[in-house]
Amino acid sequence: MGEVVRFTKGHGTENDFVVVPALDGERDLSADEVAWLCDRRAGLGGDGVIRVVPTELAADDAVRRLAPQARWFMDYRNADGSLAEMCGNGTRVLAAYLRREGLQTGDEYDIATRAGLRHIRVEGDPFDAGLVATNLGPWRLTDPEAADLKGFDALVHVSGHDPFSAVSLEVGNPHTVAALPEDVDLGALNLLRAPVVKPTPAAGSNVELVRPLGVRHVAMRVHERGVGETRSCGTGAAAAALAVSFWSGDAEPAGDWTVDVPGGRLRVRGLPGHEVELAGPVALVADGTVTLP
């Protein structure tokens, strides 16, 4: 029998995570252990693992230096076990966990990530219709020079359709956002295969397919590179709002944007300094122990 580890499973708009508390700096998880935890059939299942570590005990020097500003470090891993800088919806789920466990009692604080500090704002009771908001950090158009007069710099090819015009942005990670023509049904798109982006981004790209629904309100579906279609993607939702705002002539998004994803509804807000905030519901669904293989 393997080692027994405590866990909490939670999700933000159905982007789901295995939270593993390491409140006393308990031993690290290997890449294989993380991949097993995220395996939806052999293990527990999740889009990623969030180890909750006191910042002063982080293994990484650069993270440890954030200890005076942030009590907790979000040690985030992708489902394949690789290290990741951060994850927007994951940050929100971590904040829900810290609130419930009494590890952060205030409504505003910073957490440490491999991408630096991220500011958390809790609005209302996150376990009763409240929201958790997180700063996603700075964003930018990937290549502002490349965009044509209409604001497009790429084409996205989805099986069975003419290519869609798109624009590429960086929101911590690369996104290509495509606007759907009026006559294309967002729900009916076949995203089993990865949409093809031309020109092809060197490091690949997450692809968002977006349909305007009203004033500052869009619906989107997302295909994450290396993963496939997911129910939600926090930075993707931000990218979708930022792209539609850009096409409408606002280089900075004005007001709050509502982004409907298959897993729920997110709010995107432009922050001063070309940063962007993501807010939405969170849920902690299960707690227990898991026996590592």
Add this chain to the structure above:
Amino acid sequence: MGEVVRFTKGHGTENDFVVVPALDGERDLSADEVAWLCDRRAGLGGDGVIRVVPTELAADDAVRRLAPQARWFMDYRNADGSLAEMCGNGTRVLAAYLRREGLQTGDEYDIATRAGLRHIRVEGDPFDAGLVATNLGPWRLTDPEAADLKGFDALVHVSGHDPFSAVSLEVGNPHTVAALPEDVDLGALNLLRAPVVKPTPAAGSNVELVRPLGVRHVAMRVHERGVGETRSCGTGAAAAALAVSFWSGDAEPAGDWTVDVPGGRLRVRGLPGHEVELAGPVALVADGTVTLP
């Protein structure tokens, strides 16, 4: 906040289940609650839910009458919340749970299911390389008259290939087993879409694609009706062994068959009276509580 329910998550060759103990006949789960428990992102995740109920407290009269023979009733639900008669790998996971909890201490006993009694045999320590075997009950060729001289009664169409010859069997539920020609790579088949069976079975069919590997040893992939490709299917593994045995001229399978599925290795054994037994490894991976929505 919803009700808090205890759970154990386990799997048999990566066919995974949420086990919910109702040892004192605790209240039933609604179809919506079961579907939520099996939701891999919003809930906990599983191919089905196994409620563990004392047989004498079962809601169903026919099940309750099995109480003198079987202490525990496997109240099995599909991932969509619907009632199901039983599930081969699920029965094995339930047996592992009963063993670990000290609820069945012997190596042989019967459990009650909606399909009647099922006999369990534990071989060795199921938590240390041992196996759990379950009788799957009677099996039969769906239409012995329809099979041609080579033993085929159907064609299975998989995208990108000429149709494969197949035979249909009932192993508690309907299966159509197709033999792959030598030049077709089992691992490379595209099963994202359901294989098409002709003539089309009225109630649909689970489809197994089988490649012989050696003496009484086959590899298979399975596409379950209404679900898609899965990592394992107990009755499907039995159907695969029974079909290949039938094609080899043995109406009853002689000896033990080894069936490799994507999630592991199963053993299939013919029992007297045209019944069939499924054996394989089991794992209980996590325990805890889940908060129903």
